[in-house]
Amino acid sequence: GAVVSQHPSWVICKSGTSVKIECRSLDFQATTMFWYxxxxxxxxxxxxxxxxxxxxxxxxxxxxDKFLINHASLTLSTLTVTSxxxxxxxxxxxxxxxxxxxxxxxxxxxxxxxx
Amino acid sequence: xxxxxxxxEALRLQEGESSSLNCSYTVSGLRGLFWYRQDPxxxxxxxxxxxSAGEEKEKERLKATLTKKESFLHITAPxxxxxxxxxxxxxxxxxxxxxxxxxxxLIIQP
Numbered sequence: 001g002a003v004v005s006q007h008p009s010w011v012i013c014k015s016g017t018s019v020k021i022e023c024r025s026l027d028f029q030a031t032t033m034f035w036y037x038x039x040x041x042x043x044x045x046x047x048x049x050x051x052x053x054x055x056x057x058x059x060x061x062x063x064x065d066k067f068l069i070n071h072a073s074l075t076l077s078t079l080t081v082t083s084x085x086x087x088x089x090x091x092x093x094x095x096x097x098x099x100x101x102x103x104x105x106x107x108x109x110x111x112x113x114x115x
Numbered sequence: 116x117x118x119x120x121x122x123x124e125a126l127r128l129q130e131g132e133s134s135s136l137n138c139s140y141t142v143s144g145l146r147g148l149f150w151y152r153q154d155p156x157x158x159x160x161x162x163x164x165x166x167s168a169g170e171e172k173e174k175e176r177l178k179a180t181l182t183k184k185e186s187f188l189h190i191t192a193p194x195x196x197x198x199x200x201x202x203x204x205x206x207x208x209x210x211x212x213x214x215x216x217x218x219x220x221l222i223i224q225p
Contacts, residue, residue, distance in 0.1 A: 006158070034212035043217040044159070044202070093158045095212065102147050102206060104213060106158035 002028050002098050006107025013084055014115055021079045021110045023094030029074035030096035034104065035067075038091040047092075050077040084114045117142045117207040121216035128193055128223050136188040136219045138203030146206040148186050149213060150179050153200045162188075162201075193223045 003026040013019050023033055031052045036044040048069055049057040056069035066088075068080040077096075081088055091111050095104040118141040128134055140148065147166055151159035163172045165181040172179050176197065178189045188201055200220045204213035 004158075036212070041217075041220075044204075044215040046212045046214075049212065091156075095158075103149060103161055103164050105161065106151075109156070109158040111156065 002096075002101075002105045004094065004096050004105045004107040006094050006110060008110060009108060010111050010113075012113045012115065015085050016083055019081045019084055019112060021081075021092055021094070021112075023077045023079070023096070023107050025075045025096045025098075025105075028096075028098040030077075030098065031074060033071060033077040033094055033096045035069065035077075035079050036093045036095065038093060038109075040091075044093060047079075081112065084112070086114045088112065089114045117205055117214040119203055119205055119214055119216035121201075121203050121219050123219060124217065125220040126222070128190075128221070130194060130223055130225050131192045133189070133191045133193070135190070136201055136203075136221070138186040138188070138216055139184060140186070140203070140205050142205050142207040142214075144208045146208045148181055149204045149206070150177075150186070150188055151202040151204065153202055153218065159202055190221070193221075195223045195225050197221065198223045 005024045007022050033050040035047045038044045047062045050069045050071040052071045058064045071077040093109040094107045120139045122137045150162040153159045163179040168183045170181050176191050180187045200218040202218045204215045
């Protein structure tokens with residue numbers, strides 16, 4: 001099956017610093033990847049759609065200058081949380097859909113804790 | 116706007132006690148309904164995709180069914196390792212990712 005690799009799994013950082021999260025599709029190409037955020041005991045909320053070679057599409061209420069997305073190749077998308085604050089602490093999950101297939105495959109997630 | 120409601124929020128069963136989880140949805144045009152399993156601190160793991168009313172799929176102790184308004188995930192004679200949060204999601208046909216419900220937190224006691 002399709003594999004999506006996400007790194008790091010855990011990150012703890014000080015308030016004001018930036019954190020980069022990587023999402024790679026290991027055995028397929030993905031022109032589109034999705035970034036979700038999940039708070040404890042809550043559902044996955046779509047943050048943005050990452051498009052290879054073009055700008056990401058952000059959901060309403062998500063600050064594009066705070067959550068920078070780069071999709072430089074067909075197998076890699078990155079999410080950078082800039083000037084992180086404690087309220088950004090959450091579980092971030094990426095996903096990708098192989099071309100021609102409808103189901104999404106998810107990375108293992110990144111737990112971000114901002115002190 | 117696509118909406119997904121899952122019930123119950125939490126369910127505690129004895130090992131071997133069968134039950135069903137519900138997923139009610141509202142979508143303008145259903146391209147697919149998905150069931151995922153999520154363990155604590157991990158990303159969702161794909162279980163099933165259902166595309167049209169009347170469709171059923173099975174995998175080990177799990178069976179998913181679909182009507183025009185809801186889907187059920189039936190779990191037969193569950194084991195403790197089936198404990199997890201089960202997420203339901205719909206693809207409404209837009210370019211965006213899936214719309215998820217809040218999930219059902221299932222605990223199977225030995």
